[in-house]
Amino acid sequence: MARYRGLTLRILGRHSPAMGPGRAELIARIGKAGSISAAARQMGMSYRRAWQLVEALNAGFRKPLVTTKIGGRRGGGARVTAFGKRMVRLYRGMESRASAAIAADLRRFSRYLRKPRARHPVR
Numbered sequence: 001m002a003r004y005r006g007l008t009l010r011i012l013g014r015h016s017p018a019m020g021p022g023r024a025e026l027i028a029r030i031g032k033a034g035s036i037s038a039a040a041r042q043m044g045m046s047y048r049r050a051w052q053l054v055e056a057l058n059a060g061f062r063k064p065l066v067t068t069k070i071g072g073r074r075g076g077g078a079r080v081t082a083f084g085k086r087m088v089r090l091y092r093g094m095e096s097r098a099s100a101a102i103a104a105d106l107r108r109f110s111r112y113l114r115k116p117r118a119r120h121p122v123r
Contacts (some may be wrong), residue, residue, distance in 0.1 A: 007102065009095045013060050019091045026053055027088050030066055031080035039078075054078070061087065 010020040029039035040050035058064045065084030069077050
């Protein structure tokens with residue numbers, strides 16, 4: 001039987017996406033790395049794109065999710081605020097509950113998907 005990957009949950013704001021899997025991952029990686037550029041590199045994303053997403057996130061919520069510090073002797077950095085951590089936790093909780101709610105439907109749906117082709121080893 002073909003395997004399903006699950007659902008992708010996107011929370012839409014009034015004029016733009018508020019949160020989705022990529023934004024949540026970016027925030028989590030910024031929290032671990034303490035840097036937008038390091039998080040962007042880990043995700044294979046340009047620094048510019050990551051910075052734009054952080055700006056969009058901060059503009060879309062009532063409080064900032066990520067704060068930044070301009071470089072100096074020890075360099076700059078970024079910090080995920082307590083509010084940002086809370087928003088990621090809320091998003092991940094919704095994502096988990098939504099996935100659990102439709103797990104049986106996804107299993108039934110996956111019966112109709114083609115099986116993945118076997119990959120041949122490269123010689």
